[in-house]
Amino acid sequence: MDGDTEHGKVEDVVGSHVEDAVTFWAQNVSRSEDLLKISRMLAEVCPRANAVSSKPDLSKIYGGCFSEDGCWYRCVIQQVIKEKCQVLYIDYGNSEILNTSDIVEIPSNLQCPSVAKKYRLWGLQTPNNQDLNMFEEVSNRF
Secondary structure (H helix, E strand, C coil), X not given: CCCCCCCCCCCCEEEEEECCCCEEEEEEHHHHHHHHHHXXXXXXXXXXXXXXXXXXXXXXXXXXXXXXXXXXXXXXXXXEECCEEEEEECXXXXXXXXXXXXEEECCHHHCCCCCEEEEECCCCCCCCCCCCCHHHHHHHHC
């Protein structure tokens, strides 16, 4: 687990995003109902919510419209780049760059901890000279 070392702890999880050969994001199976509720609430509130301001709060959770499916997901803003923001979808672990118009304020009842957690396979590491984005580069060619 990222940050916390809990050797010997077993959890039933479903993978949601792979970062590199040893790092991935997963959702605890017991939280699947929470994720369903969050998804329903986002689909209801985000289409009519206010777009993020020009100076977003990097410690706040927002709703982001994912470019691949047009659905709304909870996200945090990692970096502001002119009229765009690098966001991390906290319930899945993937990220992308969005226009600020595709990021909206969400109510306080959706400002809860993420469903997904970042995991790292214990005892393994990637070689220093390995390009960790090679899978992304290959997938962009197709």
